Amino acid sequence: MKRLSIIVPVYNVEKYLAKCLDSLLFQDIPYTDYEIIIINDGSTDGSLSIAESYKERYSNIKLITQLNKGLGAARNTGINAANGSCLFFVDSDDYIQANSLGVILTNFECNKLDVLRFNYETVNEVGEIIPKKKNATYNFFISSDIVSGETFLSEYLGWACYVCVFLFDTSFIKTTNSFFNEDIYFEDVEWLVQVMLHAKRVSSINKTLYFYLQRTGSITQSIQIENKHKVLNDKLFVVRFLKGVSLNIMNKKVRSWCKGLISLSYMGMLSYVANELPERKSEIIHNIAKENLWPFTSYRFTLKQKRDLFLINLSPGLYFFLRKKR
Secondary structure (H helix, E strand, O other): OEEEEEEEEEOOOOOOHHHHHHHHHOOOOOHHHEEEEEEEEOOOOOHHHHHHHHHHHOOOEEEEEEOOOOHHHHHHHHHHHOOEEEEEEOOOOOEEOOOOHHHHHHHHHHOOOOEEEEEEEEEOOOOOEOOOOOOOOOOOOOOOOOEOHHHHHHHOOOOOOOHHHEEEEHHHHHHOOOOOOOOOOOHHHHHHHHHHHHOOOEEEEEEEEEEEEOOOOOOOOOOOHHHHHHHHHHHHHHHHHHHHHHHHOOOHHHHHHHHHHHHHHHHHHHHHHHHHOHHHHHHHHHHHHHOOOOOOOOOOOOHHHHHHHHHHHHOHHHHHHHHOOO
16 A cells, blocks of 8 residues: 555646646655546546646556546545545645655654644745735644644634645545535535544644645636526535534534634625625525524634624624625
C-alpha cells in the first residue's frame, strides 16, 4: 500500500491543470510512495488531453474518466479507487507547496491520526497571496494537541469547512462509509462535519501546504442564473443538516458550533437573496420562523459578526434591506 492517495477531480480546467499536477509531482517523497488519481468528470475542453499526457509520463498517475456528475461524485470515485494509507483532496485549479508533503505525512503517520489540518493561502490568477480579512470567518486555531473530532470541530476549526486543507486516514473514511453528497453544492460542510463526529484523533500543523486560487468561472464565483435557485436550496439543505446535528448530539459545544454556523449561513443567505434572488425574500424569512431558528445565537463570533447578528435578530427584513448590493 502507498502512503498517500491524492484525488484530483477535473472539469474544464485546461488553463490550470498542468500547474496543479506539476506541484503534486515536485515533492520530497518518491513517486512510489504516493499516487495521483485524476478523475476526469466529463470535461469538454482540453483537460483530458493534458491529463493523458501526464499519465503517459508519470507512473504514479491514474486517470479515470466518467460522465459529468459533479465534484462530490468525482471525489467519491477517487475514494473508491484509492490505494494509499491516507487521502488528500486537491481541486484541479489549485496547487500545493513544492517539497512539502514529507513533513505533513510524517506528522500524520507518527501521531496515528484520523485527520490532520494544515494551513493554506488564497491566491489570485498571478499567484499573489490575497490577505485574509481581519474579521474573516475562516480563522482557526492551530495546535499540535491531539483531540477528538468533536473537540476539534467545536474549539479549533472555526468555520473553515474546506476538505482540501486536511489529510484523512483512508481506512477510517472507508470504514465509516464517509462519501460525499453528490446532489448539492457546498458538500464540504456536510461531509466534513460527519467525518469529525466520527474521528478520534485529530490534530493540526502550522505549515502552509495548499494554495487556493480565487478565480472567476468557479462554482462559487460565477453562478449562471438557472443555478442560483439551486445554490440557495442547497444552502437551506446544509442548514437543515446542521440543525439535525444540533438536536441529536450530546456535546454542548458541538451544538453551539452548529447553531453558530446556522446563524452565519442565514446572514449569508439574506445577503445572497437581496442581491441575486429578491423574489425569495419572504420565503427565507418565513423559513427562519418555520424552522424555529430565531433568535440566532453566536459562538466565538468576531465583533463584526456579533453586530450583524444583532441586526438580523432585531429584524431579518431590515438586515435584508441593509445587505442589498453590499
